[in-house]
Each structure stands twice: as C-alpha cells, then as structure tokens.
Amino acid sequence: MKYRPRDIEGKWQKAWEEAGVFRCPDALSAPKYYCLEMFPYPSGRIHMGHVRVYTIGDLLARFKRMRGYQVLHPIGWDAFGLPAENAAFRHGTHPAKWTWENIGFMREQLKQMGISYDWEREFSTCSPEYYRWEQLFFLWMLEDGIAYRKRATLNWCDECQTVLANEQVNRDGTCFIHDQTQVTQRELDQWFVAITKYAEELLAGHGELAGGWPENILEMQRNWIGRSEGAEIRFPLAEGAGDITVFTTRPDTLFGATFMSMAPEHPMVMEFARKSGREVEVREFVDRVARQDRVERTGEDMAREGIFTGGHCVNPATGEKIPVYAANFVLYEYGTGAVMAVPAHDQRDFEFARRYGLPVVVVVQPEGEALDPETMTAAHEGAGRLVRSGEFSGLDSGDGKVAITRHLEGKGQGRGTVRYRLRDWGVSRQRYWGCPIPVIHCEACGVVPVPAKDLPVVLPEDLPYTRERGNPLAGAEGWLRVPCPSCGKPARRETDTFDTFFESSWYFLRYIDPKNDRAPLDPEKMRRFAPVDQYVGGVEHACMHLIYARFFHRYLRDKGLAPGNEPFLRLLSQGMVCMQTLECPKHGWRYPEEVDESGACRQCGETVSVGRSMKMSKSKRNVVEPSALIERYGADTARIFSLFAAPPEKDLDWSEQGVEGAFRFLGRVYRLVALRAGAVSAAPRQWDGSEEVRRIRQVTHRTLRKVTGDVEERFHFNTAISAVMEMVNFLYLVDDAAWGAPATAGALREAVELLLHMLSPFAPHVAEELWQRVGNADLICTRRWPEADVAAAREDTVEVVVQVNGKVRTRLTVAAGAGEDEIRVLATSDPRVLEHTAGKEIRKTVYVPGKLFSIVAA
C-alpha cells in the first residue's frame, strides 16, 4: 500500500519501451504534432534545468498523444564544443571518449525520468553521419555566396587560444569561460555566413510568430537585428577628389551638420593626418583609443573625445566646408564608420561640439519653443519644424527626412537605405572538437572546396596532446596534408571547425529523417513533420541559437529542403531553476552541509547569511542533483514538483519542502486508489440519479474540464495540478458506504479512471501502476484523453453575491437559471441588505448572471 516509486518506475519504463509506444513511425496515421525541447550539451550529468525543460516538453508530448496526435518527440546530443576539449587536456581523455561516456550516462538519466522520447531517432552531432551534411550545406553556401572568407578583427582569448563571438565576451571585456582573462583584438582570416542577407526576412517573419512566441523574445530579436532606416549621404572632400559616405537616420538635419566624426580605425583618418602634417598627434590619439578595451571605450561615463584629422569635406546641402574629426565614440563596424555630426540635434555630437568649440546650428525647431545655440544645454533630438534648411525650411521633420533624401537621390549625392546592427555570422573556431570546415588551402589555387564526393572530412582520431593550447588540428600533420583537389599538388586542410551553433541550426529537421545516408533530409518527410509545433527551451538562446536556426531554416527552404519559413511555430521559454544561497563572510558560498543547525559555518563558526534565491550553479554551491532527487523521491515527484511550483515561464524556486509536498500528494493518490482498487474494479459502469452521484460526477467533470483547458489553452500546469489535488481531497472525504453501494460506486469508478487519465502526462508511472491496479491490462498513456461531460459538470444551484455600494453584504443560493427579477426580490428583501439600504434610495442595480448582484444606494 505504501507508495514506493522505485518499485514501479523502472517497471513501466520497460513496459513502454517494449511496447514501443513512443515510437513515431515515418508514415502518418493521425495529425502530426512535433514537440521538441532544446537538446542538451552532454556535460556529464543532467541538472535541474534539464529536469524542468524535459518535463514540460514531455507533459505536452504525452498530452497531445492522448489527444490523438501522432507525436514526434525526439532527443539527441549537441555534442561538439569546448568543454570536451578542455576535459581532454585536463584529464588526458579523448574528447570523443569523454563525450560518448557522458551521453551514455545522461541517456540513462533521461530514461529514468520517464520522458516519452522516440529513442530510435536519437543522434549525436559529433558523429560524421550527422556533420557530413552540414559540410555539404557549407559547400552549397560557398557556391551561393552565402559563405565567404574575410580578414576580420575578432575577439581573441589567449587562454582558449581561439576567437570568441561578441556574445562570448563578458561585459567587462573578459572571456566567458576564463573570467580572469582579458579578451584582445586580433586580425585573422575567418569564415563568415551572410545571415544579414536574411535580416529583413528574419524581422518580417516575426509576423508569423506573433502569438506563438513570447513577446519578449521577439523584442530581443528585434533589438539584436537592429534595423534602422535612414540615408547614405556623400560628403565630397574639400581638398582633391573623392568623398566620404556617412549613414544617418536623420537626413532632415543635414543642414545642421557642422563637422564630421570618423571611427579612429577608419583608414581615411591617417590619410588626412598625413596630408595635413598632423600625423604625430593623430597617431597618438588613434593608438590610445585602440589600446582601450571594450569596457573603457563603451563605458557609461566615457567622455566623448576626439581629434581634428586635418581634413575637411563639404556639406552637400549648405556647400560649407566642415572639419573632419576622429572620435572615440564612432564605431568602425557600424554603418560606414563615419558620421555627419549635427550637434544641435544629437546629444553625443552636442557634447563633442561644446568640448572642442565647434559651431552648433539649429535646424529643427520644436513646436512652441525657440532653441538658441548659445544657451542650449542639450541637443534637441525630437521632432519639429525645419529652419535654416533652404527650400526645406518649414517642413515637418518627418516630411523633411523624405524630401531631403529624395533631393539627394536626384542629385546623386545620397540614397535612402536601411542598416542593421546584425553582423554576418562568424563560424570559424580554432578548435579540435567541432565539425571540420570542408576546404583545402592550396598555394597555387588558393581556397579550394573539398569536392562533395570526398565528404565527410572526418576529424583525425589521434589528438596530438602536446599542444596544451591553441588548435590541435593545426598540429595534426597526417590529417592536414592532402593533395589539392584542383591541381593535385600538396596542400593543407582548413584547420578551423564550425561554431557549434552550426549543428544546432538544423538538428530539428534531421530528427525527421535521422538515418538518411543518401541525403541530409528528405523533402517529402520534411513536409510531413516540419515545422516544430512546440519548442521548449531557455531564454538564453533568444538571440543566438534561435536566430541562427531561423536563418538556417530559410536557407534550407531556398534549397528546397525545408518547408515554410519558420522552424518553430510556438516557443515556450521556461524560467530558470533557482535555489537559496548560503554565504559565509569568510568562506563565501557554502553548501548546505557546510552549515550547522544553528546557521554557522562549520569551518569558522561565523553566521552564514541566507541569500536570495539564485540560478542554480556549482560556483554558488546551490545545486540540487537530479539523480539524488530521483533516487529518493522518484521521477514522478521530480516532475510534479517542477510543474507545480511555478508556471513554466517563470523562475522556479527549488524547495526541499515543496518536493516533499509533491511526494506526499503522489502518496495520497496512490493510497486512495490502492485502497479502493477492489471497489473500483468491481463497480458497474453505471450510476443512479442521486444527489451524491450528481456531486461526484460534477467534481469529476469540472476537474477534467479545468485540467484540459489549463494544459491545452493556457499552459498553466500548476493550476491543473492543483485542480487534481482538489479532486483527490474530495475523494478522500467520500465515505466507505458510497464506495460500497453500487449506485454511487459506478460514479466513483468513473472518477478514479478519469483521475488517472488526467494524472498520466504529469506523473506517468504512478498513473500506469494504478491503472493496472484497478483492473486494466492496457497502458494508460496510450489511451484517449477523455472528454468532459458538460451536463454533468453543470451546476444546478449557484451562489450570487449581493453587494451594496461595492461591499459584499449577503450571498444568495439560487437555481442556476434564476432570472434577474427573482434575484432582485431576494436581494432587496434580505435583512443584511436592508440594514445598509435603510433610509437610502436605490439608484441603480447591476446583475452579473449567476455571480453577483450590485446595489447602488444613496
């Protein structure tokens, strides 16, 4: 009778596997539902974040399966990446061995969680059967001009001996892995993928995602892509031929451009300086800015600083000669690296102009104000009416933008254009444990793609351990020396490997056709199962993975492989798993076992402060191990707690007591059903019209209606569980006589059976065990989700609240169909109501049917 998860969980996991109930055949026999959670990096063991995300996904998968869908619910491994390589150097294990061992371990843990995966579709991105295809994609990208090679200034970590993406550089300019190491800038030849060609489309695609994706994720992507509309304007040089092109979002302020600012790295800066003999001082400034790291240069209180280059150009609108400055706040990578400076209408330019005594010319006057360049203390960046702008004076600044842009276009001095903050995707990594980039460098022929027939380029198995740092592939002599595919002379392989986001950009499609060895993807199968109906994962991937994947999907669409534009129709971004922290004033973060009962540090006796709940991490010593949790309470408890403690999109505060509560609930269900199993299986599947039956069926079907709606429509799993808890509480109060009497036992049998159906996606093992106990031979997880009986759920009496001047004064119990007149008579004659209306006139009444009757009296 005691609930012992260990006795039942393994048994049912085996039963599901043997029956193959989670396998999704290639042929469709019902509407498809593709449910996917972001696949894990095989770091060694699963953590609570995994438990949460896979539980959420599994709940949906199991629910949809019971709803009659053919559910595709796959899992695999995002298996390339730096940690494997670091582990290899630290422990002398090969990254492949380390990775495969971790996969084996984590696979077992996921199986112990009872997640309903189709394991036959599992794959690992580090196997050549997978990555060979992205090598092929890369060859296509080369042909299409989507992939290209460019010398680029990149973030370099000396510790990793590799480049880092901007996102991998911490705010303070350190490496995201080695937070003691300052990232520096290096010039290297790198492979890029032209994601910017799809920038506009990625933005437009948000229209398709609205409603299915959380608004904040879409907003983050919008910021990331950073579209801005404006104009490119050519400023002729004052001395000699040529011009400087600037990008501006404010062409309406062109007449107010009194100088120009250029990024210090801009090649024309030194050119101007040389010509005007200002080389020494300009060089000094440029070098100083170059030495500043990211933080310093982009810091909040960084002064706007610059130096006159010695050059001039001509404002194409006013014809005036204006000086060209190099300024620390101008970014070389954005726009054209040069900015027309309009101090009256741009705060940065304003500060710069005041500092260097440059003229301020007001060309936009706000309504009802008269800006005076002499007395202004800040730039006016808002709208207004154009002044001192020649033929454009008098126009509204919005119209001025259009008019001036058009005017410049007519004269060939500029054009309207759109710029993005998004950069092309740098995919080169100087690492061993990644997918080799399939090109060969030949002295005679240059960069030569590996012919498709020679794919895959497989990683050499022998890893030269002599190199502690840098890219081991560069030392793999036997592997990298190959004849040039073009001329046959000795050549060398590319030693860079792909950014691991390459693998995660299309894995969701490969699950649909995981074993295909003739093609990466079968378009027919893609049409059948793509796109993903529901994707579940963390916010941390809002910008990188989710944008790369959306891009990749579009590229594969253009190659005829992927159907539609968007890979993920709906996205659920689940919150983090947090845990209370403990901090000792002397020893820092403490594990709970490092603190005694009185709250003192076991090492020094100082009082340990209980800190706020933070994301679980090893460094903060506030992690809970899933394996220990499952060992002690079972998978069902882990699942129930994860789903019950918070709505999925919010952060979840881990609490040992909360886990106890989840375990207790399951024990309660278990004991209830086990105790009544005999009565339930012996009961007839019919009932009488008694009041008691009516009440039992009402609770049952209302619960079913609520649980169905909460899971299907609202994704409120916590309230669904609380509804089930209420139903269980109710069933506990049903007495022995009712369980024994045939008339009521039938209704109770229905109640228990439906209860177990509802429980099945949440706590599948308990549901399965109890389903068997009440006399069934089939698997409950394969059954259809029951439909609530609307008539049974209906109430026959309702309670109507009566308010007088907004305060509740009495409650009336009336028949469900009672009309307003009937309520009015009852309400206005109620003594409690009369007490508050005595001597007053009833001015107005409002009736909300079946809920509330409101009296306004004065």
Add this chain to the structure above:
RNA sequence: GCGAGAGUGGCGGAAUGGCAGACGCGCCGGAUUUAGGAUCCGGUGGGCAACCGUGAGGGUUCAAGUCCCUCCUCUCGCACCA
C-alpha cells in the same frame, strides 16, 4: 539611458474588470500510535470589532490585483548603432 517583464499572506503561487489569497509549503489543533515518524481530519491575511488589506499615490467604474496616469523597487535584454 532605452526596451521588456514582474511586485499579492510567513513562503511558492491562484484569481475572462465581478466574493483577493485556489492549491501546495510552513505553522496550530485533533484522531491514531508505547513514543516519534508516517497517515487521516480540521484551522490558518491583519484587526476584539466596525472594518482594513494585492509596491506608493492619483484616476476611470456600480465594481480595479486586473484598465489609465505619475512614481518607487527588482529581474532580464540592449546599450555611444549615428
């Protein structure tokens, strides 16, 4: 600075503009037990009460946690992007 989200009992959290605090944790009491634990039952926002209570202040409404305005705090994202 800009943008998004959030602020409700001791705690996690519930509430299509219609009874604030469902459900759970914790706590209190009872039953059972030699005892403890486990289990089952009951109670539990504050206030003796009228009443008061959803970060603060205003507003709309018969009615506001929910809608509008101002502000405060926290979390996340972006951040010299021209």
